[in-house]
Amino acid sequence: MSRSFVPRRSVLRGALGAGALAAAAGPLAACAPGSSGSEPRKLTGTPSASAKGEITIWNRSGDLFKVFDAAIDAFRKAYPDIKVNHQAVDIDAKLANTLISGTDLPDGSFWDDAKIGGQAEHLYDLTDLIAPYRDKTSAYKLSVNTVGGRIYGVPWDLDPxxxxxxxxxxxxxxxxxxxxxxxxxxxxxxxxxxxxxxxxxxxxxxxxxxxxxxxxxxxxxxxxxxxxxxxxxxxxxxxxxxxxxxxxxxxxxxxxxxxxxxxxxxxxxxxxxxxxxxxxxxxxxxxxxxxxxxxxxxxxxxxxxxxxxxxxxxxxAMGGSSFIIPAKAKNPELAWLLYEFLCFKEPGYSAVYGPSEVYPGGLTTSVPSYGPARRPDKPLFEPVAALGGQDLWKVAVDAADTIPSAxxxxxxxxxxxxxxxxxxxxxxxxxxxxxxxxxxxxxxxxxxxxxxx
Incomplete structure (x- = not known):
């Protein structure tokens, strides 16, 4: 594990910080999708493997940014004609206000499950795109990303x-x-x-x-x-x-x-x-x-x-994050391709959780939300020497399977x-x-x- 790893405490505190949630609690954020008289914007189609274009993606700085940066390299190999501008951003301070203003938006962003319900009005409805993966995705992660029966976040990690x-x-x-x-x-x-x-x-x-x-x-x-x-x-x-x-x-x-x-x-x-x-x-x-x-x-x-x-x-569950696509993003379909790759496709989720330069034994601080990615018999991270060589992967994925919906x-x-x-x-x-x-x-x-x- 990298020596520069930041304990999840600081990530979660920032994720649920009062300043960011104060913005989320404003008049626009309090509305349910469609309550302003307009229907939520939906993404329904997936581009082909030959898709071309450019997207800007926001993530938090630190070790996790480096992990995703390496995983995005794997995406670039699968989709060589899509340029990904991967940016380290203070998401907790910037994203909520940017969604409301609608200016200088990324095409997609990492975000905490705690934020999605309050900002669904400003996000793409991803229900139709997630439908093929829904039955194999954690019921808990689907529930915290659902508002009014529609899904607004791409479920990423589980924190059992x-x-x-x-x-x-x-x-x-x-x-x-x-x-x-x-x-x-x-x-x-x-x-x-x-x-x-x-x-x-x-x-x-x-x-x-x-x-x-x-x-x-x-x-x-x-x-x-x-x-x-x-x-x-x-x-x-x-x-x-x-x-x-x-x-x-x-x-x-x-x-x-x-x-x-x-x-x-x-x-x-x-x-x-x-x-x-x-x-x-x-x-x-x-x-x-x-x-x-x-x-x-x-x-x-x-x-x-x-x-x-x-x-x-x-x-x-204790914490958790997903990916969102702003309703005013310039290239939302291409952002979906990236998140589909990272969350639901191989080698995407293995690139995120598997051994890397940042985490030689793999990312051990959460497990994937998508069932096929967390097979007990196919661990994405290695047994942990500091736990006496225990197979933490199996313990964590077995626990994740029991988390009720929310x-x-x-x-x-x-x-x-x-x-x-x-x-x-x-x-x-x-x-x-x-x-x-x-x-x-x-x-x-x-x-x-x-x-x-």
Whole structure:
């Protein structure tokens, strides 16, 4: 893995930043496609392999830009008459306003799933083009890209939640990882670890309000729900959220929790000294043992998340990105050819996820949304030495297959962290009850965000 890899935390924070979403929450963004009286623009035809032209494509800077740059080279070989201007852009600061103004637009752009529902009015309807791949694409990724029954983003990555654990510490405490099938089992394992080591507080719970809320959404999404429904209405007051919040309260009451910020100094110290041994988190936590952890290097493993009920889903999504084509793009058909190649075609998705100069072992921080690209028997990235040679690919793709579908992420999601994310912290600190979190957060999100949208 490249030493310059940026933890997914900073990417996600930028992706859901308040400034960008403030633009997304404006009068134009609040409209559903077609609500202004015009029908959404549709792309329905695919150009031939002999297509000619020029496109401008935006991506974020950093290692992922380099990965896509190399993959675009493979596209150029398949379509030699299409010129691709691949540009590193501050998408979070620039794209939403550019879509609204309609000037200096790219032909296509990387974008976070959280943005698509709020800007669908300014994007091409890709439903007909994605139709041939729909049955083999993650239901979750299709759902977060769908507004009013139409698809506005080309699904790219899946970020399945996994249970990360210290294999040696669980073995010493007599805990079999294969037995961690429910969240009650996870609490029992944490108690066993603390009995073995009284200083242990085995379960990580996130101290950063933004990431804490993203984590909460992963656990709720595992049960088939989310903060807002397909119409953007708050649905926090539910059995599913109470399951999560009551579990958090129980873990806190039993003194099983290390409350620390993701991969900051206190978190790393607790991971290295054996205080923390259980981390329910997204696949992109693989960055920690590969780049940051020294004493625990080679001792961490990944497993499916526990289920909330016996036989329930063993994963939920924590983050994710797709590709969009602006409704006023100059060459949208050619942009579609590129994204079709990267997401649904070989050698496109192998060029993205497979070994490269940037990631010699392959890109291990997500898996593809398209089913044929994530075959368990045909890994796109290699076993991870920092995980003791574990086949992370198989664990991640098996988990990805269980993620339930969801609803588009509302444009006000990041601002709701001021209420739900902060209240989750108060619950972990013992200052609020689960019902207090639900009641106070629902009231303030409805009053200050939904009603004002």
């Amino acid at each position: 939640g996994l249970l990360w654990y210290r294999e040696d510490l669980l073995e010493d405490a007599g805990v079999d990882p294969a037995g961690l099938k429910t969240y009650d089992d996870l609490l029992a394992a944490a108690r066993s670890l603390r009995e073995k080591n009284p200083k242990a507080r085995p379960l990580h719970m996130e101290k950063d309000p933004f990431l804490g809320q993203l984590w909460l959404e992963m656990l709720a999404g595992q049960q088939g729900t989310s903060l807002a429904d397909a119409d953007g209405q708050v649905r926090l007051d539910s059995k599913e959220y109470r399951n999560v919040l009551n579990w958090v309260r129980d873990a806190v009451d039993d003194d099983l929790v290390t409350h620390a910020e993701y991969l900051k100094q206190a978190d790393l110290a607790a991971l290295e000294n054996g205080q923390q041994a259980l981390v329910p988190w997204a696949v992109w936590w693989s960055f920690a043992p590969q780049q940051l952890l020294k004493k625990g290097k080679g001792k961490w493993r990944a497993a499916p998340l526990p289920a909330w009920t016996p036989g329930g889903a063993r994963s939920g 609803a588009p992420i509302p444009a006000w999601w990041a601002k709701s962290v001021d209420y739900l994310g902060n209240n989750l912290q108060r619950l972990i600190e013992g200052k609020m009850s689960p019902d207090d979190v639900i009641d106070d957060s629902t009231k303030k999100i409805q009053r200050n965000l939904v009603d004002r949208a």
